Amino acid sequence: MCGRFTLAADEQQLVEAFDIPTLTFDFQPSYNVAPGQSTVVVAADGAGRRAGQLKWGFVPGWLDQPGSGFINARSESVADKPSFREAFARRRCLVPADGFYEWRRDGDAKVPHWFHPSSASPVAFGGIWESWSRPDQEPKHTFAILTTAANEDVRGVHDRMPLVISPRAFSVWLDRNAQAAEVQSLLRSAPDGTFDVHPVTDRVNRPSENDVGLTEPTKLPVVRPSGT
Numbered sequence: 001m002c003g004r005f006t007l008a009a010d011e012q013q014l015v016e017a018f019d020i021p022t023l024t025f026d027f028q029p030s031y032n033v034a035p036g037q038s039t040v041v042v043a044a045d046g047a048g049r050r051a052g053q054l055k056w057g058f059v060p061g062w063l064d065q066p067g068s069g070f071i072n073a074r075s076e077s078v079a080d081k082p083s084f085r086e087a088f089a090r091r092r093c094l095v096p097a098d099g100f101y102e103w104r105r106d107g108d109a110k111v112p113h114w115f116h117p118s119s120a121s122p123v124a125f126g127g128i129w130e131s132w133s134r135p136d137q138e139p140k141h142t143f144a145i146l147t148t149a150a151n152e153d154v155r156g157v158h159d160r161m162p163l164v165i166s167p168r169a170f171s172v173w174l175d176r177n178a179q180a181a182e183v184q185s186l187l188r189s190a191p192d193g194t195f196d197v198h199p200v201t202d203r204v205n206r207p208s209e210n211d212v213g214l215t216e217p218t219k220l221p222v223v224r225p226s227g228t
Helices: 011-018 085-090 167-174 180-184
Strands: 004-007 030-033 038-045 048-056 072-074 092-097 099-106 109-117 123-134 137-149 160-162 195-199
Touching (some): 004 092, 011 048, 038 123, 038 167, 085 092, 085 123, 092 137, 092 167, 099 160, 123 167, 167 180
Parallel strands (some): 048 137, 072 137
Antiparallel strands (some): 004 030, 038 092, 092 123, 099 109, 109 195, 123 137, 137 160
16 A cells, blocks of 8 residues: 655656646645645646645545545556546546655564655656535545555565556546556556665654654664564
């Protein structure tokens, strides 16, 4: 799964990397984007690509009550799951990021690791978005990140990773009229070597923590055999 990620790139980097107009909202970089928080999402319509802020936690439009939503959708089943299939067909999006966190179990400890692009440039996670509304409640605009099997970069820590969409595939991913076979061909693990990784502080476990220190390397904990 993908449960936390980072987006600390500046606005100009995002404009250039995603070929979007200047942002029309106040963009705040984050070293600890957590479920329930809003972040930058790139989608497309008849006027071209545009960026907005959506809440992380996909809420299907047919639900009577929104709840907290789904943060992830498995790429292997997203086209068939009732909760996701319409959004996957018609409302795909790109989720800009410059890293993500995963946790590896070492004895009794779960050690957070930060995976960040080897290129040092922002990447795009493949996502889906949805709008939920009821006459007597505030509308909710939400998204989920697709996941796929881990590549060699991630496999030593976790068996899943975010789906990464390469820049040359942005147009296909965002095109609601793209052929299903074209879109399905993008549902694969990122090439090995896409990400570097190092262990980080467990402060990242707390969504309220948000500073560059969360991404700095830390030493792995000493794991002692039980009974010693």
